[in-house]
Amino acid sequence: MERLDRFMARAVAAYYARPATPFGRGGDFTTAPEISQAFGEVLGAWAAVVWEKMGRPDPVLLVECGPGRGTLMADALRAAADVAPAFRAALRLHLVETSPALREAQRRALGDAVTAWHDDLAALPPGPMLLLANEFLDALPIRQFVRRGAGWAERHVEAGAFVEQPTSDAPRWPAEAPEGAVREVSDAAEGIVVSLATRLATQGGAALFIDYGPASSCLGESLQAVSGQRGGLDPLADPGSVDLTAHVDFAALAAVAREAGAAAQGPLPQGLLLQRLGLMTRAAMLAQSRPRLAGDILSGAERLVAAEGMGRLFKALALCDPALAPLPGFETP
Structure with a gap:
């Protein structure tokens, strides 16, 4: 099990280390x-x-x-x-x-x-x-925190899926958030x-x-994978082969x-x-x-x-x- 930001750092480094260029019409994004x-x-x-x-x-x-x-x-x-x-x-x-x-x-x-x-x-x-x-x-x-009850859980990655772990290292904002709300930091x-x-x-x-x-801080998850000029792909599915990005x-x-x-x-x-x-x-x-x-x-x-x-x-x-x-x-x- 690995914290999301550490997983993302490794995946992004591997992606940009590839010999193929990701830029332009023939790449993953423009x-x-x-x-x-x-x-x-x-x-x-x-x-x-x-x-x-x-x-x-x-x-x-x-x-x-x-x-x-x-x-x-x-x-x-x-x-x-x-x-x-x-x-x-x-x-x-x-x-x-x-x-x-x-x-x-x-x-x-x-x-x-x-x-x-x-x-x-x-x-x-x-x-x-x-x-x-x-x-x-x-x-x-980025790190992702999910509102659970009166506290927050932090997302980790294990076997290609998100796993939540309780944490005291929660975001300071917002003080109140609905159940299941995601805060990215x-x-x-x-x-x-x-x-x-x-x-x-x-x-x-x-x-x-x-x-x-966004211009103002807000709740919501934006992490996505981009490949072949298509966004919104599963960010955990193919680490190192797709671009990972977040707002x-x-x-x-x-x-x-x-x-x-x-x-x-x-x-x-x-x-x-x-x-x-x-x-x-x-x-x-x-x-x-x-x-x-x-x-x-x-x-x-x-x-x-x-x-x-x-x-x-x-x-x-x-x-x-x-x-x-x-x-x-x-x-x-």
């Missing part, structure tokens, strides 16, 4: 950078503007967590070189990636632009930092955010997380970031942030320059911002040195 190059470009421009607000430190770390095939960062670097050559010259690119196969894909996409790869954030060198993370938090392991995500917030508050910089989940509790992460001394802005719907950052304008420019691909370019951009696409389910949360607030796209109208 992320925003694979849908539209404008996504990475506007995030690169966002980083350049924040760098200006930071006082143009040179050097500055540009970090991506979970860089996939390097698609987002390739687009971001190209945009940075176009709109802010001084920023492109000042940045030192660091990638947080544990998969050897994905590191090789990133090496092919980014070449000598990469200063170093790291297994975790703790290995990054000190200094002011800008961090981007798209669909990174959802793959971090990610100690891993909260630990990363606390460490990052402490660093940003003392060394300067900002971080932008884009992922999916991000943005409100909980914002709260622990503020407690650690950083400013937390958002979460905002992804569609709103991308529109404020000019994604649709950039997509229109790309469509005009590539008329044969115009339909695909515009439909891809619309998928990222539309409420019925990814625009509402996906959220953006920014953390930063309190002196930098508000960040681009997060200003109060």
